[in-house]
Each structure stands twice: as C-alpha cells, then as structure tokens.
Amino acid sequence: MVSSIWTERYRPIKFSEIVGQDNSVKRVEALTNSLNIPHMLFAGPAGTGKSTLALIVVKELYKENWKENYLELNASDERGINVVREKVKNFARTKSLGNIPFKIIFLDEADALTPEAQQALRRTMENYSATCRFIMSCNYSSKIIDPIQSRCALFKFKLLEKKDVEQVIYKIAEAEKLTINPAAVEILYEGCEGDCRRCINILQSTASISPSITAELVATIISNTKPRDIKVVLDYALSGDFQKAKEKLLDMMLRESISGQDVIKAIQKEIWNLPIEPTMKVKLTEKTGEIEFRIVEGSDPFIQLQSLLASFVLAGLGKE
C-alpha cells in the first residue's frame, strides 16, 4: 500500500535515490552487495537519510523476508538499557530466515544512551555477534564510546545542500501536482535547515492548505512551528515584569511541549534583535551559554531559565 504520508511515500527505496550522501551510500552499497556487513555506525544530523539507508540495506539483503529479520529500536524512546537488552535478546534468540546468516538490529539515536548504558550495549553486541549485526545511528559520533566505535564501520552523513533539497522538492511537487515557485523553494530550504524529513513535512503541511505553494504560505507554516512567544517572554523580562515573563514561559513550554533546550536556542538567537547595548548582548550571551550547558548537563530547565530571565530583568534596568 502506498502511504499517504509523504515522508513514507517518497522514502528512497534504492541506494541511488538517496541524495547528498554519495560517499557513504556507495560504501554501504558495496558492503551490502557482498552479502556480509559489519556492525555499522551512521553519524549525522536528523533527516539526512540514516534510517532510510538502514532500511534499504535490510530490504536488499532479505527481500520479502525483511520484516522477520529486522528489529528497529529507538534509544531515546526505550525505557533504559535493560529494555533494549531484553528486546535484543528475544529477537536474537531465533535464527535468521533465508540465506543470510545474521539478522539486523537498527538502534536509532544511540547517542541518547548514557556512557554506562553504552557499555552494557557493547556486551550485548559481543554476545550476539554471531547471529546479529547492529546498525546504529547517532547525531554525533563523539557521543558514542570508543569501544563501540571501534567495533563499527563509521559512515558520516552531512546536512543536505540546497541542490539536494531542491531535487527532492521538485520531484514531490511534480508527483503531487503542486505548483511551486523558486521563492517558495528557497524559504522551504532555509526553514528545513538541511533536514529532508522536516522539508517534506513542511511541504505536505503547506500543501494540505493549498496546492499552489507560495513563499508566504510556507513562511506561515514554518513560523507556526517555532517558539514564537519567546520574544514576548523576553520583552516582559526587559520591561521589568518578571512575574509575567515567568508565567508566559511556563505556559509556552507546557502548551506547546517545547523543551528547555529549544527555548534556550531561541533565546540565544533573539538576543541579537533586542534593543540593548552591545556589551549587554555579550554578557547575556555568556549567561545564556552557561545556562544551556547546565540544562544539557541535566539541571532543571525551569529553574535555570528563570535565573536567566532574572538576568534579562537586570539588563532591562541597565544594570548587570
């Protein structure tokens, strides 16, 4: 059945259809053709084709039996390493179907696992290496511990360039009978930040309103997806109304389920549009960097962000 979700409908099914990753794709294709693949680590930003490539490998190897020989896990969704191990164990217990002597486990977002969990995973990889191959994906290979990296062939994925994104957009536009002008493509490319999945989703979202895709319409859809109210929050803080700023922040984060990290990213960008002295911009950026670090480290985002807002209140008073 053809999916109505475009990210699925237009997901590449052949190696040659993946755009922008020639180098990695060629090497993986060669390995797949040899019918014997090593453990692999796909590193690169979101929406650049990591899961897609894994799926192609699996379908090439097992043809119609691929579902039986393939397990997909997402490290950021599974509750702890024990669940991952349990699922791997159950899956790896039975032999593979067909003439390939191993099954494939795709562990998406492996860098969401803590170093300790990765150590445990490494044991699991060793225990089942006779019957299973692991393909792991991550955003940054540096977040994967060395022992795992050394067991895997590393493939790097890069952000899609404009020509790659354009190719995808025009292909879909033609198939879906959309009219789209270069200005709209430009905005779509800027808005998706090299992430193909996001690009297609924005395109489908726009097309669900009208089949003639204009730059304005795309811009509306994109602006709906950004933490819009951050400026309002900062304006309250700068005007000295801490309480309002705080309420608005909490409300925004809860209502739209925006993570602390997304909020701080938006604040960091917004600082440059604020009507404050250059020295103040730098000071606030220093503070913002420190707060982002703390949040990444696992501090409570609400408390940390409130302390940042309090600094903005001071900046508004013209003090430090």
Added chain:
Amino acid sequence: MPWVEKYRPRKFSEIKGQDEAVLKIKDFLKNFGKKKKAMLLHGPPGTGKTSLAHVAAKENKFEIFELNASDLRNREKLRTILKPAIQQKSLQNDNKLILVDEVDGISEYDYGGVGELLEIIEGTTYPIIITANDIWDKKFNLLRKKCEVLQLKEIGYDIIKSVISEISKIERIEINDDFTTELAIKAKGDLRAAINDLQTLSKIKDYLSIILDERNKETDIFNSLRKVFKEKPTNETLGVFDSVKMSIDDIILWVEENIPAEYSGKELARAYDLLSKTDVFRGRIYKQQYWRFLVYENIFLSYGIASVKKDAKTGFTTYKKPTRILQIWMNNQRTVYKKSICEKYSAYVHVSKKRAMNEFPVIKQILKANPLIQKELKLEDEEIEYLRL
C-alpha cells in the same frame, strides 16, 4: 463528553456574566438591515464569544453557518461554499446566521483572508458574527470599521466560582469552598479553562485529601520562607528548613515559586542565580552520587537566598503553593492524545516519539487535513477530535 460542551449555554438566560453583551446582540439581530451587517465580538479566551453566537442563532431559530480562519485562507473554498449560502434562501429555514470564528487566526500572510471577509460582509443578506481575541492589529483596521464592535469582559471570579460549584454538584464531586475559590482565581476570567481544570481534577479520586494533607505541612514551610525572605541571615538561617517535613526538592519548588513575591531587580537576579546553583549541585549529587554536595545545596537555598537583600523586609506576604508540578500534571492530562498520536506516528515513519512531539505543529496539520492518513495510522475518534481542536 468534555464538560465545556456538556455545560455550554443553550439559552440567553444561561449565559453568565455577559448581560450587557446579550442585550446588544439581541438588538443587533432585531435591527438587522438598518445598520452594519456584521458584529465583531472580541474578548479574552473563555468569555463566551462562540457560545453567545450559537445561543443567538438558537433563540432566533436561525440556521447557523460556521467558518473558521483556515477556511478564509482558501478563497476557492469560500466562493464555492459561502457565496451560495449568502445568496440563496435556505429551504426549511428562512434565516441564517453566519459565524466566522476566531478570525485572529488569520496570519499576517493572509491579508487576502481579511479582504475576502470584507467582501462577504458587503454582499451578505444575512447577519454575520465574527469572533476574535484581539482585534487591535492593523490588519483588522477596515474590518473594525465595517462591523459593530462588541467587547466581552473577562468573567468575574465570583461568577466562575458559582458555575464551578454548580457543575460539581451535578457531577457529584465533593469539593470545598477554598478549593473552588482557588480554581476560580486561577482561571483569570477564562470560564472554559476553569471548567476544564475541574474536569481534569475530578479524575484524581483523592485529590482533595492530598490537598488537605499538604495544608499541615504548609505552616512549617511558611515560617521558614518568611525567615529566609524577610530577615537578614544569621547562622541559624542555615538550619531554617530542617524542621520542614518536605524533601529538599520540594522546598526548592516553594522557594522558586515565591522569590518574585519578595525580591525584585538586583535582589531577584541574585536570588535566582543562587537557586540555579542549588539546582546545579542537586544535579551533581544525582550524577556523581557524592552526597557532600548537599552542603552547598543547603547553604545556597537558605543562607544564600536570605543574604541577597540589602535590608530586612517588613510587612506580611502570603506565600503561594508551588503550582508548577500540578500544572505539568494537568498539562500531561490534556496532552495524552498528543502523546498517543505521536506514538502511532513515530512507529510508522521510523522516528523517535520525542522527535515527533517536537515536530508536532507541522505533523498535526498534515494529519488533520487528511482522513486517509488518519485511517492509515489507525487513529481513534478521540485522537482525531484532538487534532481538530
């Protein structure tokens, strides 16, 4: 059924707290044709704009024809649907009322939508009611001129309180007076929010006993907070939270909630700075399992936050219970469908649930507009309903 639907007013007499608006709208419909052809109802969320329009239609036996902002975006659709509706007399019913709901949903890119609306007002033979939260944007300049503008006030807390009490009687929820008052104040004039909160809370069976239990602990924490926020620190301040029977994590929440009630400007910033460092050490304890860091957590939270003030403070301050956790919990209740939708979606398209949640605004539009996808993902009726909200 959501209580906001169940208890939506059906008659003018059931509309609470908007007597003046009711009179004006009756007058508008009675004298339609003599003056302006559209009425622009504006006011904060949950003040009864949509209800008012529906009741007005019902009481006058008008057939109601409803549009929302996303319809206005699409000129084609409007022309095909609305124009015939304006021009033809409907068969069973002589009269129609056109309701254009939430017109401020028209984005800045949709000037065309406003233009379309102005044209419709020009050509209509039926009364039009338009609702909006905020009409002072310049894109509505012309619209304001073409319409009779009627502002709805925030609903008074006493009225909200009486409505909540009434509903809890019908739904047989035992709820004490203090708590109804608290809910009503928290709603800040938004009756819909208050009813939604009541319904959410009614699902936790022993919520009220939890609240009563907390009341006892509160006297202790109030005294400790008073010392920290009002007095200059002494060595005794270091032990100020010792007698409070709460975990240090809970105490942090209390302090967080109440810093702005006592401090402002420089003191506020320094106090939050120390609170955020308290939180950093809390994280380090969990991470390293190095419990000596508790010393720093404790010193910053008590003596540290007491030390930021220049002078001791006078006067009485009522400290508030931390609302954040409750708000998070209630929000989670509201977003259960969002979560379940993202779960189905993420499994289907090979992304993590977390990512699907992050990109929900885009995904939502895609799912909402396409019944085929809803079927493909096997979405339940409730989930589809959530998408439409």
